[in-house]
Amino acid sequence: MNPAIKNVLGNTLDRLGEAIVAGRWPPGTSLPTEPALCVELGVSRTVVREAVKSLVAKGLLVTGPKLGTRVLVPEKWNWFDPEVTAWQTRAGLTREFLRDLHELRRVIEPAAARLAAERGEPHDFAAIEAAFAGMRDAIEHGGDYVKHDLAFHQGLLRACHNRMLVQMSKSIGTLLRTSFEISTTKPHGPAQSLPLHRALLDAVIARDPKRAERASQVLIDSAAEDIAQVLSSRRRLPSVVEPPALLEGRVRRRSPVAPVGRAHLNDKTEVR
Secondary structure (H helix, E strand, O other): OOHHHHHHHHHHHHHHHHHHHOOOOOOOOEOOOHHHHHHHHOOOHHHHHHHHHHHHHOOOEEEEOOOEEEEOOHHHOOOOOHHHHHHHHHHOEOHHHHHHHHHHHHHHHHHHHHHHHHHOOHHHHHHHHHHHHHHHHHHHHOEOHHHHHHHHHHHHHHOOOOHHHHHHHHHOHHHHHHHHHHHHOOOOHHHHHHHHHHHHHHHHHOOOHHHHHHHHHHHHHHHHHHHHHHHHOOOOEOOOOOOOOOEOOOOOOOOOOOOOOOOOOOOOEOEO
């Protein structure tokens, strides 16, 4: 596809997808006619049709000869699709969304930690150790904590050596990042969660499935508490459509002593 056309299609898809997620067209209602969308969006019928096809594939729309183009209920949307998650963050993260995300993690990750302890291989543990070292370095010296936090959790999923969980680690990456971005905005949150990550990793390396499972549950519940505190503070939330905010670090690279800094927020995403 021509790069220029691809860019127009991408922009059109984003505008329609975000509008649907934001509730401009509630579930069960029909989108405007194709000619009307062409005029509003300033694009050709071909671009509108391709965008609608993509939205159908993502579960946001359904089309039919006598049905038209209707919006489906959020339960049918593909929440493992990074674009759908990104549209939700732009539209405003809801408490229901964050609740569902916490419950998803509660179901998957403790079981994955148990399997990682049973099946993980030395190279898996080395990769998770490297991610942990990156998290610690970001806290001490500043940097991209969320990037390493995500690598830590995805490494655990890969250490299960279950093909479906490996694929899931890719699918839920954006969802996990959403959770990490929010919990990281709590002052001192990363530093306080680091020992919980260490406890989980130690249990996995020790091949203690029960301890690994419990450590994962404690870590996830702690993150949920951090998110709840961030929501209650009405602090603006980060967006997964922008690069992760960097930590200032406990020890600045050119200064021997400095307090732990919190992530800098400069986006406009808020919780509803």
